Amino acid sequence: MFHGPVRRLLGFALLVLWLSAPVFGQAAEDVDDMFTDPEAGILEESEEGLDIDALTAGKKPLLSGSATVGGGLVLGITDWQKPITEPGAIALVPFYLMESVLKLDVRPASFVRFFGSFSVTSPYADPAPPGDTAIAFSPVRVGELFLDYTLAELLYFRLGKQAMLWGQGRLFNPGDFMLQAVDGISVKGFLPLGVNGLTVVALGEGVLGPNPPAYADVSQLITVAGLFETSFTSLAFGVSAYYRIAPGLKTGAYLKTPIAGADVALEGVLDWGPEVAGVDSAVVLASLFWEGGRSKWQLILEYLFDTWVPEYQGHRLGLGAAVRNWLPGGWKPGLRWVHSFADASGQLLLGLDGPIAPYLRLSIGFPFRYGAPDGYYSRYLVSQLPGVEFLERFEDGQIPGNPAGAVVVALTLSIDF
Amino acid sequence: MKIRPLLIWCLALIGSALAPLSAQTTNSADILRIIDAQVSFRDQDFAAEYTVTQEKPGQGSSVTKAAVFRRDREDKFLILILEPPTDKGKGYLKIGDTLWVYDPVSRRFNVSSARNRFQNSNARNSDFTSSTLTKDYRIAGESAERLGAYNTRVYELEAAHNEVSFPFMKIWVDENNLVRKFEDYSLSRQLLRTTAIPTYQRVGDRFVPAHIVIVDALQGRTVNGVFRNERTVIGVAKPTLNRLSDLLFTQAYLERASR
Numbered sequence: 168m169f170h171g172p173v174r175r176l177l178g179f180a181l182l183v184l185w186l187s188a189p190v191f192g193q194a195a196e197d198v199d200d201m202f203t204d205p206e207a208g209i210l211e212e213s214e215e216g217l218d219i220d221a222l223t224a225g226k227k228p229l230l231s232g233s234a235t236v237g238g239g240l241v242l243g244i245t246d247w248q249k250p251i252t253e254p255g256a257i258a259l260v261p262f263y264l265m266e267s268v269l270k271l272d273v274r275p276a277s278f279v280r281f282f283g284s285f286s287v288t289s290p291y292a293d294p295a296p297p298g299d300t301a302i303a304f305s306p307v308r309v310g311e312l313f314l315d316y317t318l319a320e321l322l323y324f325r326l327g328k329q330a331m332l333w334g335q336g337r338l339f340n341p342g343d344f345m346l347q348a349v350d351g352i353s354v355k356g357f358l359p360l361g362v363n364g365l366t367v368v369a370l371g372e373g374v375l376g377p378n379p380p381a382y383a384d385v386s387q388l389i390t391v392a393g394l395f396e397t398s399f400t401s402l403a404f405g406v407s408a409y410y411r412i413a414p415g416l417k418t419g420a421y422l423k424t425p426i427a428g429a430d431v432a433l434e435g436v437l438d439w440g441p442e443v444a445g446v447d448s449a450v451v452l453a454s455l456f457w458e459g460g461r462s463k464w465q466l467i468l469e470y471l472f473d474t475w476v477p478e479y480q481g482h483r484l485g486l487g488a489a490v491r492n493w494l495p496g497g498w499k500p501g502l503r504w505v506h507s508f509a510d511a512s513g514q515l516l517l518g519l520d521g522p523i524a525p526y527l528r529l530s531i532g533f534p535f536r537y538g539a540p541d542g543y544y545s546r547y548l549v550s551q552l553p554g555v556e557f558l559e560r561f562e563d564g565q566i567p568g569n570p571a572g573a574v575v576v577a578l579t580l581s582i583d584f
Numbered sequence: 585m586k587i588r589p590l591l592i593w594c595l596a597l598i599g600s601a602l603a604p605l606s607a608q609t610t611n612s613a614d615i616l617r618i619i620d621a622q623v624s625f626r627d628q629d630f631a632a633e634y635t636v637t638q639e640k641p642g643q644g645s646s647v648t649k650a651a652v653f654r655r656d657r658e659d660k661f662l663i664l665i666l667e668p669p670t671d672k673g674k675g676y677l678k679i680g681d682t683l684w685v686y687d688p689v690s691r692r693f694n695v696s697s698a699r700n701r702f703q704n705s706n707a708r709n710s711d712f713t714s715s716t717l718t719k720d721y722r723i724a725g726e727s728a729e730r731l732g733a734y735n736t737r738v739y740e741l742e743a744a745h746n747e748v749s750f751p752f753m754k755i756w757v758d759e760n761n762l763v764r765k766f767e768d769y770s771l772s773r774q775l776l777r778t779t780a781i782p783t784y785q786r787v788g789d790r791f792v793p794a795h796i797v798i799v800d801a802l803q804g805r806t807v808n809g810v811f812r813n814e815r816t817v818i819g820v821a822k823p824t825l826n827r828l829s830d831l832l833f834t835q836a837y838l839e840r841a842s843r
Contacts, residue, residue, distance in 0.1 A: 198780035198799060202732025202764060209760070210794055216824030217631045219832075222651055222664060223841050280840070315840055320829035323836045357836040362679050363699045364834050396835070401681040403695060423695050425683075430695045456694060459701075565843040 186492065186536040218471075220277035229272040232584055238263040239530075239577030243570025247537065258570060264579075265289045268310070278317040284310035323357040328375055331355065331368070333394060333407060335421050338485035338505060339471040341450040342419045342434045344392050344409035350376030351390075363396040363403075372411065385551035387412050401425060415440030429466075449474045463491035482508040497522050512538020526582055532575040612723040615739070620715040622761050622791055625825065630654040632792065632823040633666075634712075636685070638705040641812035642803040646723040650704045653828055656714040660833045663712060664841055673842030676702075676709060677835060678794070683709060684835065688842035693835055706777060706800040710749045715763075717741070717755075720748045729766060734758045750776065762791055775801040787823045794820055 201421065202208075241260045249256045266288045273281040291305035313327030319448040330349040334342030353370035370390040373380045382388050389411065396405035402424045409417040417579070421434035438448035466488050473481030489501040498521030504514035517533040631653045639645040649667035654660070663676040673688035676696075684693040702709050725740035736756040743751045752769035762784055768777040778801060783794040796818040804813040831837055 198765065198778055198797060199732055201780050201782035201797065202734055205733040208734070208758070208762075208764075208783060209791070210783060211784045212788075213821070213823060215822050216826065217633050217651060217822040219631060219651070219653075219824075219826075222666070317831065317840070320831050323831060323840060330691070337692075344743070357834070357838075359830045359834050362682075364836060366836075398679060401695075403682050403684075423656040425695045428696075428700060431694075458694065 175354075222277075223274060223280075223546070224277040225272075225274045231272070232267070232269040233581060234268075234584075235264065235266045235579055235581040237265075237577055237579035237581075239575060240575050241570060241575050243573025245570055247571050259337065261288070262577075265304075266463050266559075278320070280315035281313075282315070283312045286310055313401055321359070325355045326353075328352055331357065334419070335423060335454050336433045336452050336469055338469045339452055339455060339483060339501070341436045341452055341471065341473075342407065342421060344407060344417060344419065345370075347372050347376070350374075356485050360395070363398060366396075367395040369393045380396045412442075414438070428459060428495070429455050431455050447474060462493040465489045465491075466492075480509040485509070507538070507542065510540025510542040511538055512536070526580055528579050528581065530575070530577045530579065532577075533573070534570070534575065535572040537571070615715040615723060616721065616741075619755075619757060619763060620718050622715075623763075623793075624714045625654065625656045625788075625790060627657065628788065628825040629828040630656070630787070630823065630825060631794070631828060633821045634663075635819040635821070636703065636705055637817045637819075638703075638814075639809055639817070640658055640752050640814050641807050643805070648705070652712055653832055654712075655712060655833060659714075660835075661713055662837065664838065671703070673838075675838035675841070676712075677833065677838060678709070678713065679833065685839040686835065688838075688843070691839070706798045706803070706814055707818060708749050711798075711818075712798075720744055721753060729756065731756050731758075734764060736764060753808065760791075773786060777801060785820070785823065788825050791824050792820055793818070796820075 173485075184446045239262060241258070241262065243258055243260075244251065245256060245258050251257065268284065268286045270279070270285075271283045286305055286308050287306075288308070289302065289304045291303050293303065298509045307326060311327070311329050313325050313329045316324045316326070318324070328349065328351070331345035332343060333345045336341040336342065340346075348368070348370055351370050351374050353368055356367045358365050358367075368391070370392070372390045382390065391411075391471060392407065392409040394405060394407040396403065398404065401561050402422060404422045405420065407419040408509065409419075416439040417436060418439065419434065419436040421432055423430065423432040425431070432452070433456070434452045436450045436452075440448070451472045453470045454464075457466045458464065465485065470486040471481075471483040471485075473483070475481060485503075485504065485505045487501075489499065491499055494500065496517060501516075501518045501520070503516045504513065514534070514536045516535070518530065519532075520528060520530045523529045551566060585623065631651065634650045634652050636648040636650065637645055638648070640660070647667065648665060648671065648793050648823075651664045651666060652666075653662045659678075659680050661676075661678045665671045665674040673686075675686040675688075677684045678750070679691075683696045684726040685696045686693050696709065700709055701707070701790055702711065720743060721737050721741035722744050724742045726738070727738045729736055729738045734756075736758055739755050739757065741753040741755060750768035751771045752773060755763050756765040758764050763781060767775055767776070768779070770776055778799045780797045780799075781793045782797070784791040785794040798816040798818070800814040
């Protein structure tokens, strides 16, 4: 009845209809029904190809950001040694947080980009009169402010105030030589080399941070660093180096490979600075990270050995777990535990976070710290807890009241745009 | 002296027994090489937009849109997620046997496996690489079968090494040497997935699937008293063979592209 292009068109239309049919009527054996018309089996070449430049360019500047208002209570024990009946042994501390973040992303062409991120938060303690300004807005903070430029589709530069992440650790990260980069001004260059490439950084370290370093000569502020990464079969490896007049030279190397679906890494860092050199200042990290499963599990297991600690006592162990799709209603539990064997101090954080209404989230956290008062992990509670984003908002790990063990309940209203 | 004819006879017997085996091995590799060649771009780069629709019975569907770039001659691919907004900027970079997954939120590259699921769908990361049947499998059985309107040759494949996503496969190949359907099996010969490629599109002198339907044989849900399988539909649009820059197949490109 139908011939040539008409038949082909009809065949293809039937196929599209079949493909767009809801799944509920499908079973595995039905796939054979898709092959009834051989004329629809091969389509001619499409005239429209993917516009690759458009993926990294936009005609209009992109403005995005978030606004968050939250508050809650910390009910905690201030000191494990203190009897619970003693005045001050239990503290109830209310807290609040307001934060607005604005991001501007301008990409007039595929090879050039401007990005800026700005935020205002409260509460803010002014360093000048810290006792007077417990409730105030911070000045506008510049999170990142940089320009990207790609030369001849070969050399890629990022210039300005930028965050960088080196190193393989998630709980401990001794190989992150660029940890302070976001508080400075830097030029990062990347050149494809071999299988992966070479990254070179020149950085004015800490010059935009809260406590800019004192210096006699500008050269004392300049850090240079390099990272070369490549891979062989399924083994990825990299070498890195960092140099600044003080603290001197640091070098690092890592090996990384997937084993049974887990990301397994071994990393070593040596400090060649003037005070301690070579193996006397070595830090070794073994890291395992697994992400997967239908429930979207994230598991982290890390071991760190630090030769700085005398008598080979510098062992630390960390465990992190979070699961995104396990509980109904979008509730996400998380756990983070770090332990130092040198002084038997550690921290355990458990958290649960989920939506209770549109834009409104309830977060419950159980942070605990243990060990001697001057122990490595007993000074303050760190905040990074997989799965509990709200607790990660606290800067410098300062949970109000700095309890030894507590229940934190927080309610946040947050809008992303 | 009498032993010599016997020795020659024995050698001839062994030779005649091994000859078909050798021919079969060569033939097996040749067949798979022809099938691979139809959908591989050894002398050009390839880019296209992929739309991956994951359908879970009783739970609705989710759509992931991604730009896929391939440089088959160097065994590289890069996938940049374009939609949904929550995953935008996430990327996959495969160089040789190493597959990195980029998380733009943490700005971290995790090493992954080609065998892992792509974006929690029924597709595997290996579904986006060039076809490597010659390297990964050998033919263990062959038959002819009618698949709808197609006359197909059906090859039973067994893995040549342990690095493949599935130890056993069965493929239906049409008269143009295009794979129209395949079934993936576990080590215990349990059917895991059925994949249909009802439409190909011509790109240069090669072919790219236009639509791929993956039906998960194990995952699904009983709806109205009937078990319904999960399935993933992949649409491939805007294919191009224009040369891609070397920078595109690097971690730096994913960092640059993410928003």
